[in-house]
Amino acid sequence: MSKPRTDGQTVLESGWGEFRAQMKEWREAIDRTLPPWWSKGLAIALIAIGIVLPFAFSQNSGFMNATIIAVAYVVMSLGLNVVVGFAGLLDLGYVAFYALGAYSLGWFGSDFFFKTKVHVLVHGIAAQETGIHLNFILILIAAAVICALAGIVIGLPTLRLRGDYIAIVTLAFGEIIGVVAVNGTDIHLGGGMTLTAGNFGISAVDSPYFPVIGQFNLLNLRPWYWLIFAIMLIVLFVNLRLRDSRLGRAWIALREDEVAAVSMGIPSVRTKLSAYAMGAAFGGMSGAFLGTYFTTVNAGQFQFGFSIFILAMVIIGGLGSIWGAVAGGLLLGYINYYLIPDVLNSLPSKVGLNFQLVTIEIGIYGFLLVLVMILRPQGLIPERRRRLELTAEIAATDTELAEPTAFHATGETAP
């Protein structure tokens, strides 16, 4: 970090110096409130709390149910954050990966393809049934791979586009997947098997089985929670590592200035596609989990609104901020599955109004989004860079007035 400044008087002589002193003060204030190990310490504490959390609630409490879904949403918002936040590619079709992830579960973890009989590392009832039954971990990997490939396919036509046009193409793709899911009942794969079950849904999907824990069931939500919590931790770890890597810097460089980025040797096609693939893979993993958790894979689950819902998490949390995506996912997940339906639903009737709060939940999200945009446009937990950028605006106006800085080469040796 920065060294303490000793020449306090001379600093204040010029506007530039004054600004530097001010910047330093702010930086120190940030350092004071957040010690260098704060993120590590916070992370360890949160993981510990996360692991023991289920013991504070009954095995099938509504709050645990909300938590499981909220954590699954965090995985999605972390995935979308890679595409929208890091690489700056506005993706409005993220629901496509929820759908593909969930269908991966439906295809490879139920008796939907009833003419086949494939079993890989499965236990319990599933091991006797017809259809394809893979171990949940394998399904998770399959979902990630299928979605990564789909992400690349969706990414390809957007490569030559910028900004809003990317949003339109991805939106269309999300809709295409949704429509295919509904009409998949007419896509015959032979032997009476179809691609999807449309709005009837693929039900009786396998629940995960793990040694020691056994078969998951909905009477005890704790194993489900630990499973999605573990998935979330892995995704979070990958995100954190990638952000501070060669690839992560390349994503951010492309977001900041594509022309400059490619001129610095960043291959734009490969870098963008890797962002799409990575983001999609995370979405697919979460989708596969939600498929088995909801015990059904129904075309009606994959609506356009879901893409916006995940995007809202990323924006409310802070675009490009990993911890922001976590916070946004948890916040909206809890509001959607706990606060509105369980806690506040009867609020309108209590004040004499004849409706339930769930009926206006979309309006509530819109209101929250507007509120965040007005009060805290950088998001709840902004990316470090953006936080500094806000103070940088002051810098830009200040330096214009500052003394001219001579261009002098002061380096002593050639590097």
Place this chain on the structure above:
Amino acid sequence: MTTETAAPATAAVMRIDHLVKEFGGLVAVDDVSLEIPRHSIVSLIGPNGAGKTTLFNMLTGLYKPTAGRILLADRNITRARPDIITKLGVARTFQNIRLFGAMTAVENVIVGRHARMHAGIFGSVVRTPRVRREERQARERARELLAYVGLDEDSFDLLAAQLSYGDQRRVEIARALASEPVLLLLDEPTAGMNPQESANLTAFMRRMRDELNLTILLIEHDMKVVMDVSERVTVLDHGTKIAEGPPEEVRANPRVIEAYLGAQK
């Protein structure tokens, strides 16, 4: 594969053959040929709209030429992607500074090193010893380069957007140097600088050339800088090359005077 021995005696770093760029009906660069000798400083001058930056954009792969050929040490890079050209050893700065505003000075320079780094997705997630070493070296190298271009050490970890104009120009040069170029393209490096700063930069260009074994091609409007620093000057006007040669010769060329000042009555 061409080898060193196959190179012609002139040992040009870059050869541009009959390069043409049309935008619709507009011919921005019209049949320009140019040879950039190794270890030289060559200036590209001309009135506004002469096609200088368009030429730069073709040399770095941002634009695909309509016709003609660009050879980098006998290797044809006419239609190569920008990132490939950077990897082959061409780096540039921009007329309007294009730093990554939300990244620190050091990070900007590390991005400049992208083509010289190898970490993939797996290596980055696992953070293998090799990736760790590469990251550490990139960071050290970035700090060295920032010191070399004369950035104050206090500014290393400031966001690029927070830096003064002069410092941003320095970081841009450091970022370009980070890709370990053979040929450095500077697009109006002294724009917005006062005479003293320009003189310092002129001296620095020579120093970079000698110490880092570079060849420099620059677009410049400041005639003092051009006359001072360049060994050869090429003059473009309306997309065509109207003069070429040592600075004194070009300065005396009537066609150049006409292009800049208008025809004598």
